[in-house]
Amino acid sequence: MNVHFIAIGGAAMHNLALALHHQGHTVTGSDDAIHDPSRSRLEAAGLLPDTLGWNPNRIHTGLDKVILGMHAHPDNPELAQASALDIKVVSYPEYLYQAAIDKQRVVVGGSHGKTSITAMLLHVMHRLGRTPDFMVGAQLTGFDRMVQITDAPDMLLEGDEYLSSPVDRTPKFHWYRPHLTILTGIAWDHINVFPNPDFYREQFCEYLRNVEPNGTVVWCEEDDELARAVTTILPERPDIHWVPYDTPDFSMENGTLQVRIDGVTTPLQLVGTHNALNLAGAMKLAEAWGVSNADFLGAVQDFKGAAGRLERACDMPEKRCTVFRDFAHAPSKVKATTNSVRDQFGDRKLIAILELHTFSSLNPEFLPTYAGALDAADEAWVCYSPSVLEHKRLPPLDVDTVRAAFQRDDLRVLDDHGALLEATKSAAGPDSVFLLMSSGRFGGKNLEEAIDVTVRGL
Known part of the structure; x- marks a missing residue:
């Protein structure tokens, strides 16, 4: 089978592409942005697109099927070409x-x-x-x-x-x-x-x-x-x-x-x-x-969990400092994850940092559903990027709106990832647990590395 993936860089999409390639099928793909680990894994298999972006010339009559990812838009030029050539288009769940x-x-x-x-x-x-x-x-x-x-x-x-x-x-x-x-x-x-x-x-x-x-x-x-x-x-x-x-x-x-x-x-x-x-x-x-x-x-008994699900990003037992990364972003997930870490590390200071990154979490109508989600933390921080709001075509968020939604007067709200990185360095110390929750990438800032370097230097 000859198959092309539109939006090959997604978590599920790139894994399906790798699986079909492993089966011996001919696989090609495209995307306008591909981050690790998808990028490295596709490159190792020889499936990384030569260039980023969409090109209708990648769609040809030799294809048996096109698998369409959610990251693409309905007016995607490759999708339009597949339709024009009457090539079967399916989603990955189909x-x-x-x-x-x-x-x-x-x-x-x-x-x-x-x-x-x-x-x-x-x-x-x-x-x-x-x-x-x-x-x-x-x-x-x-x-x-x-x-x-x-x-x-x-x-x-x-x-x-x-x-x-x-x-x-x-x-x-x-x-x-x-x-x-x-x-x-x-x-x-x-x-x-x-x-x-x-x-x-x-x-x-x-x-x-x-x-x-x-x-x-x-x-x-x-x-x-x-x-x-x-x-x-x-x-x-x-x-x-x-x-x-x-x-x-x-x-x-x-x-x-x-x-x-x-x-x-x-x-x-x-x-x-x-x-x-x-x-x-x-x-x-x-x-x-x-x-x-x-x-x-x-x-x-020896199951250690999945990547990004309360994953121990770094651990310094001698300093009693641990950093967890978690994919939690919806209110119920944020609350359950924060409460669980609080239960397990009750004798340490818990600093919970949540990045608002999804459409729902950045929507003023949905934000109030986060009320109380971070209450179990000793310190609760929320960060977001105005550029992400702009990309998702959402109205600007102000600090007071976010703080009111979480119903926590001492909530620290940051709208700049550079400021977040510096604040994280300042807060890093022994006898603490940092819980970093996001479905995004904290603006590309390596918070866990900053905590690790700071605490080890104390």
């Missing part, structure tokens, strides 16, 4: 569904915890000698690619509720039609495409309607919005096996998270007490997939 149409599809959905649970399940399956196909949204240690397509009978998919492509307004997870699935919770996000909480919740109801006959749905009964969705769909789908889960007993012993399940205490290498809930859900889904609780708990 392509994955086609690749898995004859497989048992196991899907992890919900507003938070998707990547962590998908990664946890994949780790456990490999520890137990099972090798399903998969798509995960973050890099895992020991895996060259985070998409794998073979002749395996099962496929494990991270089910994102965002739109499939610029011309396919279907939420990605609607494509997957799972046989087994977990939903972790529903917390309104993506205001640019889901303008109110009810419309957002309806996407999860529709997802549940699309579960394959006699499928299994594992769901978090602690989440009120998810409970509303389940209650709505239950009468429509009596064939589904509904499996609730909640937070198991857990404790912190010398900084180590331990869970107690079935009378057995299991130490984990995960950071964050919210991962106890993630583990409980993953274990229920694994059980529906044929894995005993004992086997699951034995295999999960």
Whole structure:
């Protein structure tokens, strides 16, 4: 097959490109910006575009398919050329569904915890000698690619509720039609495409309607919005096996998270007490997939988490200073992540730094949903870039609006990444934990390196 990727630099898109290249297909791609790790990985495989930008001449009649990423715009010239030449254009979730149409599809959905649970399940399956196909949204240690397509009978998919492509307004997870699935919770996000909480919740109801006959749905009964969705769909789908889960007993012993399940205490290498809930859900889904609780708990003990999910960016035990990076950006994720780090490092000063980078987080109408999200931190900082606001065609934000939205009078708000870097250096010190949360790149400033250099020099 000869396939071209429009917007090849995305996290999922470049991994799918690498997977198809590994299968022996002819793969080309384009994008107007490609950052690491995508850039280095594409370059190593010989798939990095010669030049950045869009060129309709890349689209030709020799192509069997074009895979379109969400980063592109509907008026993309390569997309227009593909349409003119009548070349089949699909989104990556549509392509994955086609690749898995004859497989048992196991899907992890919900507003938070998707990547962590998908990664946890994949780790456990490999520890137990099972090798399903998969798509995960973050890099895992020991895996060259985070998409794998073979002749395996099962496929494990991270089910994102965002739109499939610029011309396919279907939420990605609607494509997957799972046989087994977990939903972790529903917390309104993506205001640019889901303008109110009810419309957002309806996407999860529709997802549940699309579960394959006699499928299994594992769901978090602690989440009120998810409970509303389940209650709505239950009468429509009596064939589904509904499996609730909640937070198991857990404790912190010398900084180590331990869970107690079935009378057995299991130490984990995960950071964050919210991962106890993630583990409980993953274990229920694994059980529906044929894995005993004992086997699951034995295999999960050396799982260290996915890249960018409470990832230890640097650690200085002699100074009692640790820096975590996390992809958290939506209010529920920010609150859960901050609370979890607070629980695990209660004897240290916690400085939580959140970058507002997504359309929703920078939208004045959505900002009030962050109220209280950073309350667990000793110091709470929020940063954003006026240039990002301009790029997303959003109105300017003023400091007072942001502070009022978070409902924290001592919130430190910075609209300049250079000032953020200097403030971080000034605040760095021993007996502290820095939690850096963003789906962006903090304006290219290496905050963890600045903290590391400063603290080691004290």
